[in-house]
Amino acid sequence: MCSPEEADLLRLEEVFSTTLARTSSLILQPLLLADPEPSDSRGRESMQLLHRLHERAQRLWEVTELSLHSLRQRLHHPSSTGLKALLLLQNTDSVLRAHKEYIESYTDCMVVQAFQKATKKKSEYWRNQRKVLQPLLSHASSEGSLGTMLSQALQQPLAQHVQQYVLLLLSLRDTLGKHHPAQKLVMHAVTQFENLQSFMGQALDQAVATQALWHSLNSRLRDVLCTPTHRLLQDSQDIPVTVTPLRAERVLLFDDVLVLLQGHNVHSFDLKLVWVDPGQNKCVLHILTPEEEFSFCARDSQSQVVWRWKVSKAVCQALRGKKDFPVLGSIIEPSAPPDCRHVAYTFQHEGRLCQATYEGEWCWAKPHGKGILKWPDGRNHVGDFCQGLEHGFGICLVPQASEDKFNCYKCHWQEGSMCGFGICEYSNDEVYKGYFQAGLRHGFGVLDSALKASQPFRYTGHWERGQRSGYGIEEDNDRGERYIGMWQADHRHGPGVVVTQAGVCYQGTFQGDKMTGPGILLCEDDTLYEGTFTRDLMLVGKGKITFPNGFTLEGSFSSLSGKGLYTQGVLDTAALLPDPSSACKRQLGLGVFPLENRWQGVYSPFQDFVDAGCPGDMQEALLGFHVHSSRELRKSQEYLSCERSHPKDSAGSMEDTLRELLQHREPKALQPYLRKALKNSWHPLGKLLRTLMLTFQATYAGMGTNKHLQGMAREEVKQHAQELWAAYRSLLRVALQHQGQTLEEEDKQTRDLQVHGLLLPLILPSFYSELFTLYLLLHEREDGLYSQGITNLSLFPDTKLLEFLDVQKHLWPLKDLRLTSNQRYSLVRDKCFLSATECLQKIITTVDPREKLEVLEKTYREVEATVSRVLGQEYKLPMDDLLPLLIYVVSRARIQHLGAEIHLIRDMMNPIHTGGLYDFLLTALESCYEHIQKEDMRLRHLPGHWDSRELW
Known part of the structure; x- marks a missing residue:
């Protein structure tokens, strides 16, 4: 019912x-x-x-x-x-x-x-x-x-x-x-x-x-203000306030705008972009807007409270986009609008933002947070803002004169200018990847020309205030040469080395892009000229030519374009052997560029990061980022919405990195940790290694691959190991400081042990390809003789080779030949010392010098084990017996480029092995290598020179 x-x-x-x-x-x-x-x-x-x-x-x-x-x-x-x-x-x-x-x-x-x-x-x-x-x-x-x-x-x-x-x-x-x-x-x-x-x-x-x-306004003001959406909330004629410094005659608070009237002028402020700051004075109310700051001065504190409450309430309603429901009570209580908001606004006042529209996050009347800034001329900036300025990561598109062409800057910004790591793609298709300061290229960076440029080039090196300055590498594909050396104000200036595609190298002092004064010229056949040059690299004045066979020509030289070289001097043919000092001169760059100064632009950002305590907000500016892009995408505004990957995607926060660092300090855990860190491009150590790999390839790969740079490259790899170890120690120091602890000082001996025994083997694979290529070129002649010797020795059957090498017959492992009654042992090949041969062949399967030496030691143990088995007792081989047996094993192993391998091991091995077993075995291997090269062995003792009956 x-x-x-x-x-x-x-x-x-x-x-x-x-x-x-x-x-x-x-x-x-x-x-x-x-x-x-x-x-x-x-x-x-x-x-x-x-x-x-x-x-x-x-x-x-x-x-x-x-x-x-x-x-x-x-x-x-x-x-x-x-x-x-x-x-x-x-x-x-x-x-x-x-x-x-x-x-x-x-x-x-x-x-x-x-x-x-x-x-x-x-x-x-x-x-x-x-x-x-x-x-x-x-x-x-x-x-x-x-x-x-x-x-x-x-x-x-x-x-x-x-x-x-x-x-x-x-x-x-x-x-x-x-x-x-x-x-x-x-x-x-x-x-x-x-x-x-x-x-x-x-x-x-x-x-x-x-x-x-x-009805209280004149017709002009009424036409401007009378809209159906306006609702008057407060009028200064009811509760008077004085506005400073604008001196407004009347204040009108609507539900969407705050209006100041000055005669016939109307100043309107969108309430979404109005912040109310009560301040210290109880009778004064501070109003903040994007382009104006002013104060309401009331007669008493009660009037100030009323205005503050009504303005705050109106701001809250405007931000919500609707009126309060239910209606707020009549009790005067302060309402707190949010400090941070998301609003669009077009700037009107003169200045760099005039007519620009910003849409994004605001805080206290300033762009603060993420947003997009657009100018009428087509400029766009999307990214992070702080207190009204571009600050943090941002992407800026700047239109160029030609249609649909933009300069695109993807970079970290600081107080409105590019600062930190950035990637810039220019309208002429040049690309710069590197560091900035105050909006200019500064620090380490790489500038690449367009792929189809008429004069393609790449510069890898240091910049200062937008110009190439300091140590840098320029690859000029048009001229077919690479310059390695010092720069100043965008010009080659100071000591430098030029390597050409034709194999000719120059070393000297440059001024205004031209080489002046004394220098060195090296030809592909190792002919060496020491003397003076013209600015066009022509020989002039006194000089000395040293030929590969040791002959020298010393006197005065002059070069006329198209007419050859004229000289007047003395030719010395008395030298029986090449001068050892000339071999050193044929290694360019040694002592010319101090190792510790070459790549400071790479280490400086890292050091600044460490000195600041490794803050998380600096992590991306140091480690960089990756932005997916394409040429077509650059033509549209969608480019501004691109996503990037950054350190947090792959390595977690910097706090996690430092915490993990402390957990792996023990010797057993340190090497696996460093190996993992160096492989991770988002780890500070991994980022450093990747950048150093880039510089190494820029210097020694491609056009710059020249045997005369081998010594310079070898020194550089060792220096990188020292610097990376120092970088690890710096990170460890910061991690301990966060725990309230200190890092003990490290003596030179301990540091050298860690650098050569721990870190160098870990980073060597990253540089091995370019470095070993230089060793190959430097030792090409010796390896050629060695290869010919191996080819000749391969013609010998096992027993004939053992006999030829004067291996004592009681050491021959004849049982390994497995002969039948109808076979003669002289016909069986490649069966003796097979285990040692297979072991030695593994020397090329690793790049770690220590592991190569371990392979050599195992080979030695296999040879001794085979001899001990033949003799039926343990037997320690004296050098007289070891060397011929080792020559046999080396000849049967047929290792290519053994000379390059030996020299690289010798140069990169840990100094603690000097004078020890490894050093002894490496010296023995060197002796074998030199013995196989000997000319009399190749020419006088070939099987083809023997009577055929001797082979039987």
Whole structure:
């Protein structure tokens, strides 16, 4: 059975539905027909508002009909439907939304006086309608204007209806028990409709105040400020404030903008970009906006509190994009808008941001966080901002004169300028990857020309204030040469080496890109010239030529273009052997470029990072990043949204790196940890190694592959090992400092042991390809003789070779030959000392000098084990027996480029092995290598020179 309250609700909805229908037919529809196509903009605006009001009135009627239907269902079928089925209770929010939308649309029309404007078009019609409209009003209003009468007719029925809703719902609540299933729904509906009453009252009050405001302004100000969305919240004429330093005559706070009036000038500030700072003075309120800062000075602290509360509340509403519902209470309590916001704004004041639009995060009136900055000329910057300036990672596109061409800067920024690691792609297709400072290339960097440039080049080295300065490598493909040396102000300046594709090398002093004064010229056949050059690298003046065979020519030289070389001097052919000092001179770069100064631009950012305590916000600026891009993508704005990978994707935070560092300090754990760290390009040590590999390849690979640079490359690898060990120690020191501990000093002997025994073997594989190639070229002649010797010795059967090498016969492992009765042992090949031969062949399977020496030791042990087995007892080979046996094993192992292998092992082995077993065995291997090269062995003892019967 339905309650009386439910029956009253039914009657209430029926009356309201009828009222809405009459309102639509008697008021809204005639208003729309008053001037269907107004000519002025204000008229069109009013007509659009009336259309919207009519649509929302229709929507409110539809919701009322649905509510009415649910009430009728409840009345006629009380047993089958419960209170929960009532639309007012089941879907209160939907009903509220229809009411709120109608109120908002109604107040929009009210603010711009749309009703008054519409009635002027058909004033006679509306005068005749007074009596018809009277029943829609709760009290007589015949004395008011037609516009006022229409306004009241559209608002009063709604206000009365909502009031009755509240009363009937309260009565329904009181009739239900505390545990009734619909009690919570009724309570919710009561609360919501009470809030709606307050909301409606505030909306009407604001609309009335705003409408009254327009009458107090002159027509010019009214035309600027009068918009349907504005609602006046506070006027300085009601609560006076003085504005400094702008000296505004009047302050108007609307629900979306803060307006300062100065005569006929209007200064509007979007509330989304207004920050309120109470400050220390209780009577002063500081207002911050993107381009203005000013203060409101009130007469007393109470007035300041009112303004602060109202401005803060308005800012909160503007940021939410809707009015408060329920309405905030009347108690004056400060509301705190968020410090950080996401808003779009176009700058107007003169300066670098003039007419630029920033969309992104703000904090205290400054771009702060992630955002996009766009200028009218097409410039775009997307990235991180701090206190109004580009700070952190950012991508900037700068349009060039030619169509669809951009310079793209992907870089770290500091206080508005590029600073740290960056990648810049220019409109001419040149690419720079390296470090910046104050917006200029500074530190280490690589500049590449376009792939199809008419004069392709690459510069790898140091920069200073945007110019090449310091140590650097330039590869000029057009001229077919590589310059290795010092630079100043974008010119070759100071000591340098030029390596050409033709194999000719120069070393000397450069000034203004030209070599001047004394220098060295090296030809591919090792001919060496020491003397002076012209700026065009022509021989002139006194000099000395040393030929590969040791002959020298010393005198005066002159070169005429196209006419050859003229000389007057003394040719010395007395030298029987080449001068050892000339061999040293044939290794370029030694002593010319101090090792510790070559790549300081690589180590400096790392050192700055360590000195700062390895902060996480500097990690990416040090380690770099990778941005996926393409030429086509650069032509569109989508390029600004590209994603990048960075250290956190692969290595975790810097805190994790330092923590892991401390966990692997013990000797057994240190080597695996360093190996892992050096392989990880996002680890500081791995990043350093990758950059050093880049510099090494730029210096010694490709066009720069020249045997005269072998000594320089060898020194550089050793220096890199020392620097990387120092870098590890620096990171360890920071990790300990974070734990409140200190790192003990390391003596030179301990450091050398760690560098040569631990770190050098770990990094050598990274440089091995280029380094070993230089060893191959340097020892090409000796390895050629060795290869010929191996070829000749391979013609010997085992026994003949053992006999030829004077190996004592009682040491021959004849049982290994497995002869039958019809075979003679002289016909069996490659069976003796097979285990030692196979062991020695493994020397080329590793790049670690220590592992190569271990292979050599195992080979020696295999030879001794074979001899001991033949003799039936343990036997220690004396040198007289070991050397011929080792020559046999080497000849059968057929290791290519053995000379290059031996010299690389000798140069890179740990100094602690000097004078020990490894040193002894390496010396023995060197003797074998030299013995196999001997000319008399090759020419006088070939099997082809023997009688054929000797082979049998």
